[in-house]
Amino acid sequence: MGALTxxxxxxxLHHADQPDIDAAVGRGAYRQLARALTMERDxxxxxxxxxxLRGRGGxxxxxxxxxxxxxxxxxxxxxxxVNCDESEPGTFKDRLLIERDPHMCLEGFLISAYAMRASLxxxxxxxxxxxxxxxxxxxxxxxxxxxYIGGNVLGSGWDIDVILHRGAGAYICGEETALxxxxxxxRGYPRLKPPFPASYGVYxxxxxxxxxxxxxxxxxxxxRGSAWFAGIGREKNTGPxxxxxxxxxxxxxxxxxxxxxxxxxxxxxxxGGLLDPKRxxxxxxxxxxxxxxxxxxxxxxxxxxFDTLMxxxxxxxxxxxxxxxDSVCMVRACERVLKFYAHESCGQCTPCxxxxxxxxxxxxxxxxxxxxxxxxxxxxxxCDGMIGKTICVFADAAALPAKxxxxxxxxxxNDHISLKTCPMRAGKA
Amino acid sequence: xxxxxxxxxxxxxxxxxxxxxxxxEIDRAIARYPRKESALLxxxxxxxxxxxxxxxxxxxxxxxxxxxxxxxxxxVVSFYTMFHTRPVGRHVVDLCTTVSCWLRGSDxxxxxxxxxxxxxxxxxxxxxxxxxxxxxxxGSCGTAPMCQINEDYHEDLTFKKIDxxxxxLK
Numbered sequence: 298m299g300a301l302t303x304x305x306x307x308x309x310l311h312h313a314d315q316p317d318i319d320a321a322v323g324r325g326a327y328r329q330l331a332r333a334l335t336m337e338r339d340x341x342x343x344x345x346x347x348x349x350l351r352g353r354g355g356x357x358x359x360x361x362x363x364x365x366x367x368x369x370x371x372x373x374x375x376x377x378x379v380n381c382d383e384s385e386p387g388t389f390k391d392r393l394l395i396e397r398d399p400h401m402c403l404e405g406f407l408i409s410a411y412a413m414r415a416s417l418x419x420x421x422x423x424x425x426x427x428x429x430x431x432x433x434x435x436x437x438x439x440x441x442x443x444x445y446i447g448g449n450v451l452g453s454g455w456d457i458d459v460i461l462h463r464g465a466g467a468y469i470c471g472e473e474t475a476l477x478x479x480x481x482x483x484r485g486y487p488r489l490k491p492p493f494p495a496s497y498g499v500y501x502x503x504x505x506x507x508x509x510x511x512x513x514x515x516x517x518x519x520x521r522g523s524a525w526f527a528g529i530g531r532e533k534n535t536g537p538x539x540x541x542x543x544x545x546x547x548x549x550x551x552x553x554x555x556x557x558x559x560x561x562x563x564x565x566x567x568x569g570g571l572l573d574p575k576r577x578x579x580x581x582x583x584x585x586x587x588x589x590x591x592x593x594x595x596x597x598x599x600x601x602x603f604d605t606l607m608x609x610x611x612x613x614x615x616x617x618x619x620x621x622x623d624s625v626c627m628v629r630a631c632e633r634v635l636k637f638y639a640h641e642s643c644g645q646c647t648p649c650x651x652x653x654x655x656x657x658x659x660x661x662x663x664x665x666x667x668x669x670x671x672x673x674x675x676x677x678x679x680c681d682g683m684i685g686k687t688i689c690v691f692a693d694a695a696a697l698p699a700k701x702x703x704x705x706x707x708x709x710x711n712d713h714i715s716l717k718t719c720p721m722r723a724g725k726a
Numbered sequence: 727x728x729x730x731x732x733x734x735x736x737x738x739x740x741x742x743x744x745x746x747x748x749x750x751e752i753d754r755a756i757a758r759y760p761r762k763e764s765a766l767l768x769x770x771x772x773x774x775x776x777x778x779x780x781x782x783x784x785x786x787x788x789x790x791x792x793x794x795x796x797x798x799x800x801x802v803v804s805f806y807t808m809f810h811t812r813p814v815g816r817h818v819v820d821l822c823t824t825v826s827c828w829l830r831g832s833d834x835x836x837x838x839x840x841x842x843x844x845x846x847x848x849x850x851x852x853x854x855x856x857x858x859x860x861x862x863x864x865g866s867c868g869t870a871p872m873c874q875i876n877e878d879y880h881e882d883l884t885f886k887k888i889d890x891x892x893x894x895l896k
Contacts (some may be wrong), residue, residue: 298893374860386824386863415758424771424808425864427877460758467765468862482766482792484805500761543826543867550868569782584823586863617867619825637862643805 584614
């Protein structure tokens with residue numbers, strides 16, 4: 298189990314001319330859009346529901362179910378927002394899709410917008426992705442010229458417009474309500490929920506926000522049927538999935554596999570094992586840096602799916618898999634993870650603004666040799682004071698991995714405190 | 727303005743307003759959105775494209791066009807790491823130091839860059855050629871270590887590779 302018999306989302310990424318609409322159409326792009334426009338909208342939503350597709354952005358929420366939250370009778374304009382703010386450390390799959398196959402992406406966005414009766418698509422792309430932005434902008438213009446975007450799409454009577462919106466550097470804008478605030482020209486402060494975006498989204502209008510990879514699955518679900526999609530992987534953990542492999546691995550990169558590919562297969566067969574084969578595997582962060590770290594022994598028999606990782610105390614998240622060998626000091630690794638959250642906390646909620654910075658400084662102090670007895674207990678209690686106490690889950694995303702590092706590598710933390718230095722650094726000196 | 731104050735230099739820069747063509751571009755950006763407030767980020771991008779940063783005067787002009795206060799615009803500018811509030815080097819070198827890049831040697835690359843440019847992260851070279859910053863994950867972890875210089879990603883960096891890249895930037 299694990300490998301796909303054929304590539305799906307990545308099948309055309311190796312063609313240099315794929316971003317060009319004629320080449321993409323020659324390989325089948327927009328065929329499912331044309332078909333979708335002849336279908337009942339609710340039938341499309343039903344297919345996506347039956348496929349078991351879960352969100353690829355991090356939360357793993359069932360995609361079709363999310364779409365049904367859009368009110369059917371609202372007279373207000375309805376929006377689809379595409380979340381292309383890919384910023385979770387260790388994640389680089391959406392960037393690949395938009396840079397190499399923008400028309401596959403657009404087709405997925407358009408079919409989804411049609412299914413949920415949207416009249417406008419916002420694509421929110423992180424500010425740093427300049428190449429991806431320009432590639433998408435060109436693809437949108439080409440698609441407009443061919444009649445896939447605009448008034449009366451392919452003679453169906455459906456009008457749709459697309460606005461490509463560039464962020465400007467803020468991780469929190471990947472959180473859906475912060476993204477909407479940013480889209481409205483404000484600081485990216487997450488909103489209280491409820492109300493949820495489906496009832497009160499961009500400008501207070503019904504809005505659905507989906508990840509790029511999630512929506513790229515939709516044309517394939519229409520083409521091959523929900524049963525085909527649901528037949529890949531296992532129950533409630535279905536479909537092809539992009540895994541991002543990085544860190545101490547021989548062949549880092551994006552790999553498409555079944556949801557649930559065993560970690561050792563992903564890492565060993567696809568990734569080629571450790572970068573330095575003389576080293577040993579020490580730890581893995583399986584789903585972006587907000588996921589709890591796993592020890593090497595926990596990775597032995599580990600299907601990389603949503604429910605298994607959650608049951609084992611971590612998460613599949615954005616499938617950003619970061620591999621560490623035994624040259625890594627786990628206190629330093631923890632410090633690196635927390636530096637990110639200290640920098641990116643939006644500052645709206647006190648437990649997060651103060652907590653993320655405090656836990657980072659404390660771990661940095663321990664790493665530098667200034668740790669004291671009792672630090673770890675205080676650290677864990679501050680983490681507990683952050684979890685579940687803020688508007689969005691950012692605080693949890695900082696505190697949960699911090700707790701996992703301390704729990705699973707407690708000896709290394711204690712050694713730093715008692716030796717007043719990093720044992721690995723001391724060993725090298 | 728008090729010339730003796732160190733901040734005097736920044737007041738000078740702050741006084742720069744946007745040119746006609748940028749102001750027209752901002753109007754076009756406003757027209758693209760259902761509500762004009764959504765054009766704030768695009769407007770700031772246009773200002774930065776013209777000036778290299780978002781001057782206080784530009785922020786005021788944008789505030790007027792969007793219909794918000796200059797303080798509101800300043801609050802937005804300061805929230806996003808890619809907007810500069812003062813002049814920066816011609817080439818802004820953003821070195822990623824998050825987990826995957828760190829695992830692949832970003833610490834050593836940072837030392838090398840600081841040595842070569844003679845500045846610390848956060849500073850600009852005296853000749854105005856380079857600004858060096860450390861940044862958080864840029865979504866290029868499979869090709870770590872990496873940096874972004876202005877708009878371009880430079881991936882799979884080695885000492886030699888970054889040396890050659892910097893030498894090629896005038």
